[in-house]
Amino acid sequence: MLSRVADSCYWLSRYIERAETSARILDVNMQLLLDLEDSSPEAIQRHWQPVLATLEDQELFTKTHDTITADAVMEFVTFDKKNPSSIVSCIGNARENARTVREQISSEMWEQLNRTYLYLRDGGGRHDFQDSPIDFYRRLVDILHGFQGTTDATMTHGEGWDFLQLGKYLERADSTTRVLDIKYHILLPKGEQVGGHVDVTQWMAVLRSCSAMEAYFKINVGHVSGWQVAEFLILHDEFPRSIRFCVDRVDGALHRISGCDRAHFSNEAERLSGMLKSNLGYTTIESVFQQGLHQFLDKTQARLNEISGAATKAYCYWMDESAQTQVQA
Amino acid sequence: MKGLFKDYEVGDFFDEMFSAPGQVRPHYDLLYQRFQEMEVDEFERKCALAEKSYLNQGITFTVYSGDEGTERIFPFDLIPRIIPGKEWDHVERGLVQRLTALNMFLHDVYHDQRIVKEGIVPSEIVNSAKHFRPEFMGFDVPRNIYIHVCGTDLIRDRQGNYTVLEDNGRCPSGVSYVLENRQAMKRVFPKLFTKYAVRPVDRYAQDLLAALRYCAPGGNPDPTVVVLTPGIYNSAYFEHSFLARSMGIEIVTGNDLVVQNSRVYMKTTKGLKQVDVIYRRIDDDFLDPTVFRKDSVLGVPGLVEAYSKGYVALANSIGTGVADDKVTYYYVPKMIKFYLGEDPILPNVDTYLTSDDTDRKYVLDNLEKLVVKAANESGGYGMLIGPHATKEQVEKFRAAIIADPRGYVAQPVINLSRSPSYCDGAVEGRHIDLRPYIISGEKTSIIPGGLTRVALRKGSLVVNSSQGGGSKDTWVLDGEEED
Incomplete structure (x- = not known):
């Protein structure tokens, strides 16, 4: 497969996943807003600021906006073409990438x-x-899920598909770290306790934005705590948005592409993904909280970026730099 | 006349559908019956359906204006153009004859130049052609084929005779619309296809791939063939990608290719893979910045060297532009006689060479009545239609011709045939032409019909998409009587 085509499949998939993450986060934040008792501008600002922080959009937003309002944030994250990570921009970029690989993907996908x-x-x-x-x-998330289904059902599960999987799961792992990190940025209102009413509502929002509520309650019947939510979203083996699950798929896709067996590595990307996979396999939630959840998430994001960089180097190293204008989150 | 055709005016033109007001030509009869049952709003719905399907499939071209490109669909008219089988067979013979002569001419021009030595074509005409490549004198192209894909534009005169307007022997585009238009028509009017025996066009991609494989260097039986595109921002990108998909081959940009040791490779995830045949949709000028235009970022450095050494085949070959120059066009009927000893089956339009003193005097005295064309422009640019032009435009062309007599040709205005077309709520006659696509490989093949382009602006004679043109599906019938 052409290196450029592999690269486009990879980014096409990342952009789709990124658009989905933004749609989920906005959806959940809208709902949380309905529970918010304090509707002063300051409270609204406190409520929306973490969304910008999570999506790393804060800098650009403050350059173009004086105050944070719900409408302004939603517009900025959803429709603003000047924001390179808005949903519209992501879908536009995904489509541009798809256009260059139309002979690889199915017509239905396109x-x-x-x-x-x-x-x-x-x-x-x-x-x-x-x-x-x-x-x-919700409709948007539905449509994007439909795209995943179409991809599975209509595209040959060969090298191109593996690059799509690689992009999808790297982006998804990254997005789960960001959604979890949102809690780090939200300050509890004065007088609220950890484990109190507001704290629990916020952790439930985190679950909801990963479509994880129902799956979570099957394991932790009737009880929500930060500790357990984090454990579920980081370490669960079978939940498709947990970091461990996603990293396992990343590692699998990389090994299928090279043909190397999963106990070994044939390039730096596989070595890094294999290491991250084993680290997650032998980590407990206690040790995560010992080093600090935010620090752990930060470090995981950095390691995911390293895998992405190493994969590009392994398969697309001769692409011109001018062609590599697509950026990490 | 009823329904959609109730106010239709045939006018003083050759009309494809009506031989006289109310007189439907026999091969249009079934279509007429179907369409006269139809009211405007049903037809509008069908149009909207077709348009939406083009949009959803992304069958668009990009128009650049302001800060972002807008994507438009190429306007599609739902009333097909129908050609009786016998009529087409005549056209097909004429096209095969013409392309055979053009390929022989190109071989001759790049070798002994017999046609020049024997005084048929003046040497200055060849030497001054903008796309003549003297660096390829004596070079043998694989299988001796120069023009692998030719788009020859045909028009019909007042009597309905098919006449050649021009040949496009470099990178003719539009064939994807032939295939997509057929798909759209089948979706919108499935029943009509059961009534008419329309010759299918779907074998185009297979024919093209066979021709490309045929010219692989060294007769390689399993060559790697690619489509080379300028990229997704090119207005014909949809077509490039469509053809690659239909042939099941890779589409590459210049950046995907690299030349090492005079061989061309593509950069893949598993390393370099050698490429044998390139169906290039990039003009000669942009192919290789080390040989032609230095500022080209679309091409591949070293590609021309690989081609000259015979390690890679290009389709079309380099230097075919000397054959589709509008001055060379004047000599094509003479070429046919010279190389094949035959009379041309399809005539040229009468043409005046402004490089000839007598012709130039006539042209300059009659600019208001003539069509003037720049010898090396395409896409409807660089053209003067005398009767429709302003005084200033006429004077501009007068000065240009005097300054560069070799750069222009002139022709009488031909009122192209008209075909009923749907425009703003009514069916009206609009001028059309026809671009068949001729493929030369082991044999010469032409898919039945081709692209019928229609000048949708009232009274306009310019069918190019950049100038308000659209297209129609073209039906060649099987075993139909000539009318």
Whole structure:
């Protein structure tokens, strides 16, 4: 497979996943807003600021906006074409990448992605958003899930598909670290206790933004604590958005691409993914909290970036730098 | 006339569908019956359906204006153009004859130049052609094929005779619309296809791939063939990607290729892989910055050297532009006679060479009545349509011709045939042409019909998409009587 094509498959997939993460986070934050008792501008600001922090959009946002309001943040993260990580930009970038690899992906995938793009550009997306932002974000997440299903069902599960998986799971692992980290940025209002009413609501929001609520309650019946939520989202073996699960898929995709067996490595990307996989396999939630959840998440993000860089080096090392304009989150 | 056609005016033109007001040509009869049952709103719905399907599939070209490109669909008219089988067979014979002569001409021009020595084509015409590549004198192209894909534009005159307007022997585009238009028509009017025996066009990609494989260096039976595109921002990118997908081969940009040891390789995740045949959709000028335009970022450094040494084949070959120069065009009927000893089956449009003193005087005295074309422009640019032009435009061309007599040709205005077309709520006659796609490989093959382009602006004679043109599906019928 052409290196450029591998690179485009990889980024196409990352952008789709990134758009989905933004839609989820906005959806959940909208819902949390409904529970917020204090509706002063300061409270609203406190409520939306973590969204910008999580998506690393804060700097650009403050450059173009004076105050944080719900409308401004949603507009910025959803429709703003000047924001390179807005949902519209991500879907646009995914589509540009898809256009360059149309002979690799199925027509069904292309048409679905193209329809999504047209929907967001002028084909009714704005209208649906104005009607009900929550429904709009859910619909978008649905559409993007549909794309994953179409991909699975219509594309040959060969090298191109493996690069799509690699991009998807790297981005998803990264996004789970960010969603968890959101809690680090949210300050509990004065007088609220860890484990108190507001704290629990916030942790439940974290679960919801990973579609993890139901799966979580099957294991931790009727009880929500930061400790257990973090354990579930970092270390669960079978939940498809947990970091351990995603890293396992990353490692698998890398080994399928090279043909190397999973106990060994044939390039730096596989070595790094194998190490991260084993670290997660032999980590307990106690040790995560000992080093500090935020520090752990930060470090994991850095390691995911290293894997991404090493994979690019292994498979696309002769691509011109000018072509590599796509950026990490 | 009823339904959609109730206010239709045939006018003083050759009309494809009506031989006289109310007189439907026999091969259009079934279509007429179907369409006269239809009211405007049903037709509008069908149009919207077709348009949406093009948009969702991303069958668009990009128009750049302001800070972002907008994607438009190439306007598609739902009333097909129908050609009786016998009529097409005549056209097909004429095209095969013409392309055979053009390929022989190119071989001759790059070798002994017999046609020049025997006084048929003046040497200054060849030497001054913008796309003549003297650096390839004496070079043998694989299988002696120069033009692998040719798009020859045909028009019909007042009597309905098919006449050649120009040949496009470099990178003719538009064939993807032939195939997509057919798909769209089948979705929108499935029943019509059961009534008409329309010759299928879907073998195009297979024919093209066979021709490309045929010219692999050293007769390699299992060559690696790629499509070389300028990239996704090129207005024809959809077509490049469509053809690559239909042939099941890679589409590459210049950056994906590298030349080492005079061999061309593509950069893959598993290392370098040698490429044998390149169907390039990049003009000669941009192919290789070390040979042609230095500022080209689309090409591949060293590609021309690899080609000259015979390690890679290019389709079309380098230097074919000397054959589709609009001055060379004038000599094609003479070439056919010279190389094949035959009379041309399809005539040229009468053409005046402004490099000839007598012709130039006539042209300059009659600019208001003539069409003037720049010898090396395409896409409807660099053209003067005398009767529709302003005084200033005429004077601009007068000065340009005097300054560069070799740079122009002139032709009488031909009122291209008209075909009923749907425009703003009514069916009206619009001028059309026809671009068949001729492939030369082991044999010469042409998919039945080609791209019918239609000048959707009222009264306009310019069918190019950049100038308000659209397209129609073209049906060649099996075993139909000539009318």
